[in-house]
Amino acid sequence: MEQAVYAFRVEGKPVTCERYGFGHINKTYRIVTSWGNMYELQKINRHVFTNVSNLMENIGNVTRYAAQRVRHPMEALCLVPTVDGKDWFEDEDGNCWRMYHHIENSICFQRPASTTDFYESAKAFGSFQEMMAGFPAEKLHETIPDFHNTPVRYRQFHKALEEDKLGRAQGVQKEIDFFLTRESGAGLLVDLLAEGKLPLLVTHNDTMLNNVLFDRTSRKAVCVVDLDTVMPGLSAYDFGDSIRFGANLAAEDEVDASKAGLDLEMYQAYLRGYLETCPSLTAQELKRLPDGARLMTLECGLRFLTDYLQGDPYFATTRPGQNLDRCRTQMGLVQDMENQWDAMAAAL
Structure with missing residues (x-):
């Protein structure tokens, strides 16, 4: 996992990495850097998504298309590129990872309260x-x-x-x-x-x-x-x-x-x-x-x-x-x- 943490172009140096969220398919981790920036690192479940290349091609195309049409950057997910400019990273054990910019002051709900x-x-x-x-x-x-x-x-x-x-x-x-x-x-x-x-x-x-x-x-x-x-x-x-x-x-x-x-x-x-x-x-x-x-x-x-x-x-x-x-x-x-x-x- 350490290999994945340092595989993406983040601002500052990663200083903390903690499990985050309630997802049942992929595992998500909150990364905080020395500059105070936050990111979401996700380990992609290869048992569910067997063709990670196709999966990430979809997400990359959709997020980039959306980014051109939103009024504010927070209204669309934004992938963080790897150090070599790709949308996702595969570590030496065959695990696949991606990273998103964190959306500030956000929360999700499991059920509607109203x-x-x-x-x-x-x-x-x-x-x-x-x-x-x-x-x-x-x-x-x-x-x-x-x-x-x-x-x-x-x-x-x-x-x-x-x-x-x-x-x-x-x-x-x-x-x-x-x-x-x-x-x-x-x-x-x-x-x-x-x-x-x-x-x-x-x-x-x-x-x-x-x-x-x-x-x-x-x-x-x-x-x-x-x-x-x-x-x-x-x-x-x-x-x-x-x-x-x-x-x-x-x-x-x-x-x-x-x-x-x-x-x-x-x-x-x-x-x-x-x-x-x-x-x-x-x-x-x-x-x-x-x-x-x-x-x-x-x-x-x-x-x-x-x-x-x-x-x-x-x-x-x-x-x-x-x-x-x-x-x-x-x-x-x-x-x-x-x-x-x-x-x-x-x-x-």
Whole structure:
């Protein structure tokens, strides 16, 4: 790790290096130099991102494009180059590292404390979408192929169900039936994309509240972070994943799934912020935002169930049955979205 600390062009000499943040994929460290400057050093998880070159090419291109379009440098992440001018560094053990400039007086939240927090996050992700509108999405690499391709996720589910390696399927028939009855409409968004009715855009693909930095004093959104999953995609993906995460009445791993449901006030607040800062959406994109919310929730629940059937190899757990609980909260949210569908559509 010491090799990585000194591999980047920082102002001053690194004097402290401490673990920082709550990320589950990459490890982040706060670097402070003798000049008082702060930086975030990240060790990239090569098990998740096997092609680091493509990953960092995406991030480098997107951050440089964004830097030309923001009003203030703090509104976009900025990579620190290595001493030889590259965007990332590979040490002698094969570990890959990158570094960002620290964004002063910023904080991130794990859950919205109010509709205002959620509205602010929507403005941040809407601004990111609008800012990247001119970037040719087809030039980005798919760092995780078929990430939001719901029919592909269903094929993976069927494979896990057929193999049933741990014999868990017999205990979750209700959950299995829930997803099977909704399979026929799961390809709506990818079909509209294939038909040319929805535009391919640069999308973030991990639009959770904790991927927005807020000003510590004003609680205004400052910057979107965690660009590892920036890929070609649909506006409905980003909008939908935010609703799935932030507008559920229950925590993602709540053991009592009856608590899950759509907080319509949160949904409306997010929609308002997103549309305020992303006015370039087409009529068809706007129409499909509620579909994005429902399908991203359905897809995520399906992934949790698939992972449970496979023995929890992908989503980290801290207790038995946690992925099944996660699946059930997504099911509850999907069901409530279907119950409130007219209100969701009317909010547009």
